[in-house]
Amino acid sequence: MLGGIYGGFFTPTEAGAVAAWGALVIAGLNRRITLRQIWRVLVETGYVTVTILFLVVAASMYSRMLTFAGVQGTVASLLQNSDMTPLLFITLYVLVLLLLGMILDATSIILICVPIVLVPSIALGLDPIHLGIITIIAVETGLLTPPLGLSAFVVKGALEDQAISLEVIFQGCAPFVIMMLVAVALVYAFPVIALFPLS
Structure with a gap:
């Protein structure tokens, strides 16, 4: 996030999205998140x-x-x-x-x-x-x-x-x-x- 912001690759708002996507990818690669958990996260985010x-x-x-x-x-x-x-x-x-x-x-x-x-x-x-x-x-x-x-x-x-x-x-x-x-x-x-x- 900080490297992307100070490097001028994206804004702070975009950095948050990149970090969330990165966390999702890492959790998926480590098989620590399921589709049911992703849906629950999306619903809570919506609230x-x-x-x-x-x-x-x-x-x-x-x-x-x-x-x-x-x-x-x-x-x-x-x-x-x-x-x-x-x-x-x-x-x-x-x-x-x-x-x-x-x-x-x-x-x-x-x-x-x-x-x-x-x-x-x-x-x-x-x-x-x-x-x-x-x-x-x-x-x-x-x-x-x-x-x-x-x-x-x-x-x-x-x-x-x-x-x-x-x-x-x-x-x-x-x-x-x-x-x-x-x-x-x-x-x-x-x-x-x-x-x-x-x-």
């Missing part, structure tokens, strides 16, 4: 996928509603006309991303927020790529936070032991949330972390 897609559909409808209501244009105008420092701007932006990550999926959050903040951030002197890296880390951090952190629900759906509660999963995510917030602070404080491949 998890449908659950996630329901969340994605609801989030997409919500983002479209905001767009049609003109919320994004209004907020963009307010930000552009306000007297705000880059540090305060990024701090508020990350907090909003974390809050949205509790109830929406990553795609919808990006579609809602980036059009609003891109122009004001450039006016404040922030590099768009720098902002993009901060956005991705903060959005993924939000997906690990309760009450509706999407990533935690994915983990819950993939577990065989149903005795493990969402509360336990969120507690296990807490150290990762802290480290990702530290990563956001470092990327903001040292833009070279995000921009060095372009230099």
